[in-house]
Amino acid sequence: MAGAEKLVEIWRGDILESVHRGHAVIVDETGEIREARGDPSRVFLPRSAAKMLQALPLVESGAAKEAGLAPEHLALACASHNGAAIHTERVGEWLADIGRSEDDLRCGAHEPKDRPARDALIREGRPPCQIHNNCSGKHAGFLTLARHLGAGPEYVEPDHPVQQAVRAAIEEMTGEDSPAFAIDGCSAPNFATTLHGMARAMARMAAGETGSMARNLAAARLVAAMARYPELVAGEGRACTELMRAMGGAASVKTGAEAVFVAILPGPRLGIAVKIEDGGTRAAEAVIAALLARIGVLDAAHPAARRFMHGPITNWRGIETGHVRVLI
Numbered sequence: 001m002a003g004a005e006k007l008v009e010i011w012r013g014d015i016l017e018s019v020h021r022g023h024a025v026i027v028d029e030t031g032e033i034r035e036a037r038g039d040p041s042r043v044f045l046p047r048s049a050a051k052m053l054q055a056l057p058l059v060e061s062g063a064a065k066e067a068g069l070a071p072e073h074l075a076l077a078c079a080s081h082n083g084a085a086i087h088t089e090r091v092g093e094w095l096a097d098i099g100r101s102e103d104d105l106r107c108g109a110h111e112p113k114d115r116p117a118r119d120a121l122i123r124e125g126r127p128p129c130q131i132h133n134n135c136s137g138k139h140a141g142f143l144t145l146a147r148h149l150g151a152g153p154e155y156v157e158p159d160h161p162v163q164q165a166v167r168a169a170i171e172e173m174t175g176e177d178s179p180a181f182a183i184d185g186c187s188a189p190n191f192a193t194t195l196h197g198m199a200r201a202m203a204r205m206a207a208g209e210t211g212s213m214a215r216n217l218a219a220a221r222l223v224a225a226m227a228r229y230p231e232l233v234a235g236e237g238r239a240c241t242e243l244m245r246a247m248g249g250a251a252s253v254k255t256g257a258e259a260v261f262v263a264i265l266p267g268p269r270l271g272i273a274v275k276i277e278d279g280g281t282r283a284a285e286a287v288i289a290a291l292l293a294r295i296g297v298l299d300a301a302h303p304a305a306r307r308f309m310h311g312p313i314t315n316w317r318g319i320e321t322g323h324v325r326v327l328i
Helices: 047-054 056-060 063-067 071-077 085-097 115-124 136-149 161-174 195-207 213-228 239-247 281-295 303-310
Strands: 005-012 015-028 033-037 181-183 189-191 252-256 260-265 270-276 320-326
Touching: 005 281, 015 195, 015 281, 033 195, 047 056, 047 136, 047 161, 047 189, 047 195, 047 213, 047 252, 047 260, 056 063, 056 071, 056 136, 056 161, 056 213, 063 136, 071 085, 071 136, 071 213, 085 115, 085 136, 136 161, 161 189, 161 195, 195 213, 195 260, 195 270, 213 252, 239 252, 239 281, 239 303, 252 281, 260 281, 270 281, 281 303, 281 320, 303 320
Parallel strands: none
Antiparallel strands: 005 015, 005 320, 015 033, 015 270, 181 189, 252 260, 260 270
């Protein structure tokens, strides 16, 4: 069994300051590995990189159609958003449209990453609510599916019909039985899989070869929604948003906590999964950008590509002090 490989170096001047080791897998539409670094069989938690798979039952069940969800709602269902007004206003309206409220969410509240939104809460003396949670779009999707199924309110419980549908979709798309799950930051179960399985699922979404026409259509709608609304999937300054904008719809990408990144490439019908062992997000961003550039869906000279692949690293005076080196 292969171990993690050195994938990213961080240099300060001429001194190697840090090293990030990890795994990266590229899979084609048949599920075969085209290229791998590290261990493709490593079991990991995909965290928020699984949101497109978690959203499949929402669409393929007919729940999204019943609720009149538009592409922007589907982008939010796949999002780890910044909690900016463009995110929270849409999620609030979505909940109202399905007869639910912030109290029905089970994701918990945290401060928005969006600075204007955070500062507005501080000025107004208001605490953040659950709609500010970066996963509130995913949870609005869970509530929509639960309503469609006539299921109970505790939709994050592992034995709830919503999570059973999610687990089934993940196992069918990865082609693997999930060996375990853990509770994510938003309180929903996160089902473990392998890097190969996750990349296989992304390739199946890219190629529209998911095993059923309903799922093919659901996958296509989710991938297109992400590409159309990259600002809803994450937010300003975030790698997901900047890289999808730079690619102009050629690929849909999604980050996950603890340095996970995945990509869906419809043109070449490929899927990518990346996991950095030390949880360093900057390394996962660098690796995914480098792979997208090498495959040809991202211009390596684009400012967003250069930012995540190379830096430069600057200090508080704007002086360049170092750079990122990707070993892919």
